[in-house]
Amino acid sequence: MPLPFLTADRAFDASAADIALPFDDHDRWRRPYRPGPWRVAAAATLLLLASFVLIAGMIIAFAGALSGATACLVLALVVIACAMRLLRMGAWVSRHGVRRVGFFVTKTVPWNRVAAVRTVQQPVKWLGFPRTVQGQALIVVRQGGEAVPPLLTDSNADFLGRREAFDRAADTVEAWGDEYRRH
Known part of the structure; x- marks a missing residue:
C-alpha cells in the first residue's frame, strides 16, 4: 500500500540530484526534504495514543x-490534530x-524581503528542547536586519543524526532563495 506522504518526490531521485529546483509547480508550497525519523516516530506515538x-x-x-465517550472522542481528535501538525x-x-x-505559529517571509539565506554555526536547540x-x-537574513528563528537545524527532529540530509535540505532552500531573490 503506497503511503504518499512518505514517498520521495523527484527531488530525492539520484537523477535529479544536480537540479536545484526539481519541482514542476513552483507556486505550490513544498517541504524540500523528507520528515525525519524523530518527527515521524513522535507522530506515530501520538496516533497510537489516539x-x-x-x-x-x-x-x-x-x-x-x-x-x-464524547470526551474521549474529543481528546482523540485533539491528539490526532497535534500529530498532523x-x-x-x-x-x-x-x-x-x-x-x-x-x-x-507559521511565519512566511517573501523572497523580495530576504537579504540572504545561509548556513551558520551557532548554538541550536536539541530536538526543540531548551537545551x-x-x-x-x-537562517534567513531579512532586509532591515530583523531576526528570524532558524529555518532548519542539524539537531531538530528532522535532521538529528542525518548530517547529509541537513546539508542537502539547506542547499535546496538556499537554491530556491538564490533563484527567486533575483526575480
Whole structure:
C-alpha cells in the first residue's frame, strides 16, 4: 500500500540530484526534504495514543456513559490534530517565499524581503528542547536586519543524526532563495 506522504518526490531521485529546483509547480508550497525519523516516530506515538483513547471511548460508549465517550472522542481528535501538525512542522518553500511552520505559529517571509539565506554555526536547540548544543542552522537574513528563528537545524527532529540530509535540505532552500531573490 503506497503511503504518499512518505514517498520521495523527484527531488530525492539520484537523477535529479544536480537540479536545484526539481519541482514542476513552483507556486505550490513544498517541504524540500523528507520528515525525519524523530518527527515521524513522535507522530506515530501520538496516533497510537489516539487509537487507545478511541478504543476506551468505544468501551465507555458501550457501557452507556455517552458524555465520557464524547470526551474521549474529543481528546482523540485533539491528539490526532497535534500529530498532523507535528508532521507539518518545518521549512516550506515556493515561488512566493520561505515559510517556517511551527507547532503554533507559521511565519512566511517573501523572497523580495530576504537579504540572504545561509548556513551558520551557532548554538541550536536539541530536538526543540531548551537545551542547546553547538550545531549548524539555516537562517534567513531579512532586509532591515530583523531576526528570524532558524529555518532548519542539524539537531531538530528532522535532521538529528542525518548530517547529509541537513546539508542537502539547506542547499535546496538556499537554491530556491538564490533563484527567486533575483526575480
